């Protein structure tokens with residue numbers, strides 16, 4: 001499978017935080033041929049293991065979940081009220097089509113409606129609509145009809161735009177944060193499949209990052225790694241109106257190395273090791289400017305007695321919105337850097 005097709009399959013899969021099973025099954029199928037074992041823990045983390053010469057474990061992490069919503073009420077006219085799962089910008093939620101997954105696994109369509117501007121006052125038009133006043137129109141005219149369609153309290157849904165290549169080497173999809181990271185891990189496993197690995201390597205696909213680094217917390221405890229790398233689709237902000245010093249990453253400049261975000265100050269030893277590896281392999285890279293966002297590395301590095309952890313990210317524009325974009329050359333260079341890290345682990349760090 002071409003890397004772009006893997007990205008497409010993963011971005012289009014349904015995987016709102018806590019409801020990652022569709023993504024998990026795709027990842028299980030895609031990574032199984034390249035590892036020794038695959039397990040799923042009680043909470044839904046998928047961990048694929050490859051034995052290496054050294055029993056100490058290098059943990060590679062990417063999170064399976066995407067930001068979405070959950071049904072919190074269906075009113076007697078059949079309109080659905082909802083709460084966010086993960087961080088959304090309320091200003092850009094209204095006016096989109098959604099895909100909702102019912103309890104029996106069916107997908108239903110809906111629309112996040114808003115009152116037409118014609119009937120609003122000037123004051124109402126000037127203000128964003130708070131999320132607790134928004135609703136989803138699923139085509140029902142009563143609570144019973146919504147129920148007949150399969151829509152119930154607790155159902156997850158998300159705004160779904162299909163993955164597309166909008167220009168040569170430039171793609172858009174709904175969930176590049178963090179299916180880009182998931183795809184980097186699968187590609188890395190594939191490219192290293194016929195090589196002996198120096199360290200035992202865990203490819204860990206975490207649930208629930210967007211609701212508080214939850215899956216990585218338990219996965220890291222169980223895996224008990226000596227070294228870890230979180231792979232993210234992170235904030236690309238090279239766009240009009242944003243000052244350069246406020247652009248966490250820029251597209252087309254290679255994978256981003258984190259030095260510090262809100263969840264971790266990365267050990268300088270780890271940053272230096274990644275820089276050296278990138279330089280030695282002719283891989284372009286940039287820094288993710290401190291201290292925007294949080295990552296699974298925040299949870300992993302605080303596990304047990306502490307785990308030396310780094311973060312490599314694929315810059316993605318417009319994350320936590322209905323669409324995101326990335327450049328395939330950044331994605332490819334992230335794979336090359338992560339594969340180089342695994343191949344030469346522990347990179348003088350242990």
Ligand SMILES: [Zn+2]
Pocket residue numbers: 063177178209232233
């Ligand atoms: Zn993420």
